[in-house]
Amino acid sequence: NAGVTQTPKFQVLKTGQSMTLQCAQDMNHEYMSWYRQDPGMGLRLIHYSVGAGITDQGEVPNGYNVSRSTTEDFPLRLLSAAPSQTSVYFCASSSPPIGEKLFFGSGTQLSVL
């Protein structure tokens, strides 16, 4: 099993550009989530999903969109990149009980110039 796979690993964008961060898991987990990690801060939840077709906002959802058309995939879309979105992004998933023992991808380091 590959676990949680994130692509790309690194990305540089110009302000105003859009892009999609990909996340896929092969563990049949119902719960998937996106976090951002900034220096000196804990992980902050962007969006999460408890199953296909179900998504909800986390703590910092502005500027990001998600969709969950399949159990396996949970892409994160940056609509119009801003320098404040420079961060490391992590996708995580878990099986029930939801939120216990998260499995993380290796992260995407995003720089917005």
Next chain:
Amino acid sequence: SQQGEEDPQALSIQEGENATMNCSYKTSINNLQWYRQNSGRGLVHLILIRSNEREKHSGRLRVTLDTSKKSSSLLITASRAADTASYFCATDAGSNYQLIWGAGTKLIIKP
């Protein structure tokens, strides 16, 4: 909003010594988890302790939870170079599947 706060922010010890790091939180919780993050990697789950538990062990890890003080500690015994990493606590306060994370303790094990 940051629920968990780890202490110390950084810790440097000799290989073979024990490492203790602490996590404090603000509201009642259902459980508290500890994760490890090696440099440039994703987080790895270490251990989960529920609100009705006071102590839990996993290999060289010992976690305690004091709900009256709203705090938890993670003890790593007989540290190894491979334990060099950042350690994060995450609390589940039962709010819509959202974990709240601390800023982490950076642990360095010196050979």
